[in-house]
Amino acid sequence: MAKVIVVTSGKGGVGKTTSSAAIGSGLAMTGAKTVIIDFDIGLRNLDLIMGCERRVVYDLINVINGEANLQQALVKDKRINELFILPASQTRNKDALTKEGVEKVIHTLKEDGFEYIICDSPAGIEQGAMMALYFADEAIVTTNPEVSSVRDSDRITGMLSSKSYRSEQQLTPVKVHLLITRYSPERVQREEMLSIEDINDLLGIDLLGVIPESKDVLSASNLGEPIILNQDSDAGKAYQDAVDRLQGIERDLRFVTCEKKGFLSRIFGG
Amino acid sequence: MTLKSSNFTLLVVNLESESLTALAEELHNKRIMAPDFFKNAPIVVNIEGAALKIDFAQMKQIINEQNFILVGISGDLSSEQKELISAQNIAILRRSIRQSHEPESETSEQIKAVEIPAVSDPHTDVKTKIHTGRVRSGQQIYAKETDLVIHGDVGAGAEVIADGNIHIYGTLNGKALAGAMGDKSACIFCQNLKPELLSIAGVYKLSDDLSGDYVAKSCIVSLQNEQIVLGKLSQV
Numbered sequence: 015m016a017k018v019i020v021v022t023s024g025k026g027g028v029g030k031t032t033s034s035a036a037i038g039s040g041l042a043m044t045g046a047k048t049v050i051i052d053f054d055i056g057l058r059n060l061d062l063i064m065g066c067e068r069r070v071v072y073d074l075i076n077v078i079n080g081e082a083n084l085q086q087a088l089v090k091d092k093r094i095n096e097l098f099i100l101p102a103s104q105t106r107n108k109d110a111l112t113k114e115g116v117e118k119v120i121h122t123l124k125e126d127g128f129e130y131i132i133c134d135s136p137a138g139i140e141q142g143a144m145m146a147l148y149f150a151d152e153a154i155v156t157t158n159p160e161v162s163s164v165r166d167s168d169r170i171t172g173m174l175s176s177k178s179y180r181s182e183q184q185l186t187p188v189k190v191h192l193l194i195t196r197y198s199p200e201r202v203q204r205e206e207m208l209s210i211e212d213i214n215d216l217l218g219i220d221l222l223g224v225i226p227e228s229k230d231v232l233s234a235s236n237l238g239e240p241i242i243l244n245q246d247s248d249a250g251k252a253y254q255d256a257v258d259r260l261q262g263i264e265r266d267l268r269f270v271t272c273e274k275k276g277f278l279s280r281i282f283g284g
Numbered sequence: 285m286t287l288k289s290s291n292f293t294l295l296v297v298n299l300e301s302e303s304l305t306a307l308a309e310e311l312h313n314k315r316i317m318a319p320d321f322f323k324n325a326p327i328v329v330n331i332e333g334a335a336l337k338i339d340f341a342q343m344k345q346i347i348n349e350q351n352f353i354l355v356g357i358s359g360d361l362s363s364e365q366k367e368l369i370s371a372q373n374i375a376i377l378r379r380s381i382r383q384s385h386e387p388e389s390e391t392s393e394q395i396k397a398v399e400i401p402a403v404s405d406p407h408t409d410v411k412t413k414i415h416t417g418r419v420r421s422g423q424q425i426y427a428k429e430t431d432l433v434i435h436g437d438v439g440a441g442a443e444v445i446a447d448g449n450i451h452i453y454g455t456l457n458g459k460a461l462a463g464a465m466g467d468k469s470a471c472i473f474c475q476n477l478k479p480e481l482l483s484i485a486g487v488y489k490l491s492d493d494l495s496g497d498y499v500a501k502s503c504i505v506s507l508q509n510e511q512i513v514l515g516k517l518s519q520v
Contacts, residue, residue: 165441166421168439168441168442169420169422169441172422172423172442176423216440218437
């Protein structure tokens with residue numbers, strides 16, 4: 015049964031697209047046919063993060079308007095067999111997204127045998143974000159350990175429980191997962207950052223994963239490689255754990271406590 | 285310099301009979317009630333009845349004697365009355381369109397009068413509203429004419445509102461407004477009080493104004509002498 019998963023946050027710049035790319039890639043690497051849809055109409059980024067920007071011909075809006083069929087618009091990833099990207103339009107307005115159009119696209123993707131449909135939501139709570147979450151079965155709420163991000167995540171979680179198809183049809187509610195990104199245990203210890211416990215108190219959402227702050231994320235984005243492909247990086251490993259948990263495999267939390275510096279590294283500044 | 289129209293709120297006295305002694309008495313009583321407020325206050329006389337024969341010169345004098353200033357006369361006036369008014373150099377005022385819908389305002393008053401008894405006792409037959417689960421930022425839960433029970437936390441930026449009492453089995457991080465229709469006896473009961481705002485019957489307190497003794501504790505919030513008062517829940 016195909017699963018529609020929205021990656022959302024409310025606030026911008028917290029790592030929705032990075033997480034969509036990483037988690038989508040991770041799921042596809044298990045052999046499941048996966049598509050990542052960029053809902054950020056007008057500000058498309060996903061194709062850059064995935065490194066396929068040169069191969070975009072048609073986009074989501076073309077498909078919704080019937081100017082292209084889905085097969086023409088889907089961009090196949092060169093690294094991972096079962097992974098496809100459905101890019102956003104850069105020239106259109108987000109009002110071009112209609113409920114009927116999105117429903118048709120998701121329905122066709124399900125018929126084509128896609129197992130995971132990842133919807134990369136734009137920031138905010140307007141049309142684009144509402145359309146991205148409307149048909150979701152599960153949601154990954156991305157949050158930075160910072161009060162305004164947590165507040166916006168709370169708001170978007172409220173939207174998931176009131177403005178989605180599942181809530182309107184009174185089906186089982188959207189399953190919400192919390193993904194904390196840019197977590198820095200050192201700064202939490204210095205009380206400069208909200209801790210996992212603080213965020214849990216404020217949001218009360220099941221934790222899917224904690225991605226540590228890492229320089230590797232930015233360089234991976236610039237290279238157009240999903241960070242999960244870099245398994246030397248802590249962030250890549252943490253995303254892999256999150257993907258495993260999403261599939262019901264239990265994984266212990268990593269990279270959430272301060273590393274104790276050894277004697278030598280303290281002297282030589284390790 | 286420009287000449288343009290503008291709206292003012294004016295005192296209007298309705299004149300229903302030809303006798304001006306009643307008018308003098310009414311104005312006198314008003315003036316005694318609040319001498320400073322009514323001193324030299326502009327006033328409009330509304331004539332109710334086109335057939336009334338009124339001595340407008342005497343009316344003007346009476347108003348002046350009571351320290352009011354006659355702005356003009358309004359009402360459905362006969363041409364005869366208009367002539368007499370003009371002869372006294374008094375302005376004839378026409379009501380603006382918005383004000384002329386008097387029957388409507390009367391009905392809305394009637395509706396209010398009907399609603400008031402229902403409001404004064406919100407604990408009628410309406411069943412208490414129970415909300416299970418967290419109330420998230422941006423969500424608003426309203427219990428109309430009844431009490432509200434929240435079984436879960438209320439997030440920052442969320443609002444829980446009831447015409448009756450509010451009970452929160454969890455942490456209140458957002459806003460709670462009890463007695464929203466004016467019931468001053470309404471209370472807020474909360475297991476863990478960290479509110480953005482507390483309000484009972486329109487009287488409110490912001491989190492900054494709360495005494496630290498009660499923050500993050502189990503509390504009962506009530507209204508006493510128009511003041512929000514907090515108390516510990518366990519001591520009651």
